[in-house]
Amino acid sequence: MPAVPPSRRPKRPPAPPQDRGLAHELMQQIQDNQGDPDFMTSLGRGLAVLSVFSQHPREVTMSQISSDTGISRAAVRRVLYTLEKLGYVGEQGRGFVLLPRVLGMGGAYVASSSMTAAAQPVLDALRDAVHESCSLGVLDGDDILYVARAETVRIMSIGLRAGSRLPAYCTSMGRVLLASLPRDTLEGYLERNPLRPRTERTVTRMDDFLDLLEKVRREGASLVDQELEIGLRSIAVPVRSRSGDVVAALNIGTQAGRIGLGVMQTQLLPRLREAAQRLGTLLN
Template sequence: MSLPKPEPSEAKRIALVATAQAGDPSFMTSLARGLAVLGAFTSHSRVLTGAELARETGLSRAAVQRCLHTLELLGYVAAEGRGYALRPRVLGLGHAYLTSASLARIAQPVLDEVRDQLKESCSLGVLDDDELLYVARAEISRIMSISLHPGSRLPAYCTSMGRVLLAERPLAEQREYLRKHPRAQLTERTCIDAERLLDILAKVRKDGFSLVDQELEPGLRSLAVPIRNQVGELVAAINVGTQAARISARQLVSVALPSLRAAAEKLRLQVP
């Protein structure tokens, strides 16, 4: 069986759209190219050279250099060694959405309450382009090597919130998601088998919660439940994450599930 073709990175996706719309007089190709260059920077590639950015975006080196020159003058990137790195100003591009999103505003006090009650980090997430997007977080301590904050993205198939959100989709959409998205074996426990994942999603939907035990990162357990609005529509998920050495999977469900469900009910009454 052939593996599904990997989805293009965000940078290449933007660059491809820019190329496809080159004949549209209303489409600003230069703006799209600049966004593609910004999208090429990730937590794993903090400093990139012009050649690396050209390779990542699919743009010519000349186009990349023009974008970098403009972004540097505007304060979004800065030269660092032989390459370029993002400047803090770039955070403002996403900050307006995250701070104005009503769900994040409503949820933050509830997340803080769960964190203080359980003494564990608590997060709120939604699906965006088939990835888990963190929109709010109350952190007790860093337990992951992956830095998490509002705006962070993680694979949906191996995260507790991602599975809660995927579980609500019709079976055909779940199969399409698994067909489109390659699944990496992030730890020895990570489930990547499509049929097994479908069974897991069915159980999550039946149980109303998802427990992920060291599939995203060794030593990390997380538990998530869905958040619905006042008419019962799924709008997000809420989770807690803990160190596996601190609490067993069974204890985590016993201790944290009531608090998460109470938080989800509190949010249900506030979310329109």
């Protein structure tokens, strides 16, 4: 796909005070479906409330949920009351926490996903070969969603696992998947997501970012050096189905002080490509 012409490149909007998050995306989707008589707004709001818990490491208060979703405190209270009665959340301290029953929903996806089932042995073998953490991700809304992971030691300040979400624009897997999008879809993503600096190394100029995506398309790989978090480097390649469509991204993440950029390209990238090709042949 050719680069977006300068005349059509979207202007970068002012940076919001914080990342939009899944709850914001869900609330926007709820708003977009208001005219559909078959759409259950109350169920949508309940799912939006549940999504807030993935964005906070500890208990969540009604005020936080109301702020993240835009739902009134009174409505949030009713949602939490219902979820508590059904055994999905419980009170703790000054807020609420998820209860083990929610694991049934995530476990059902893992058990039923052919991609996840095929990926884990491939990730485990790749991790054992390179002695670095490896992940498989897909685009979910505007974020990268981790669907499988094989870890050695934690290399980020936040713990990553299946179900974790990160911004797409400043991650290696995100750039691989953004580079595969049709032009109009990519333009929509860029209009919704300002290129906010996560570190002093994050690429935030639109022209530079689009040039990077063009390089990713051309080379079939993305190497991100400490743009998400200082000390973290990662390299990713697309995973293609048997029909040739990009369906996911596979990456290796490492500590910047341990492995240089040249080693990542000459030693890790060939192994990564082999694993992605092997995984692609296993997908329906």
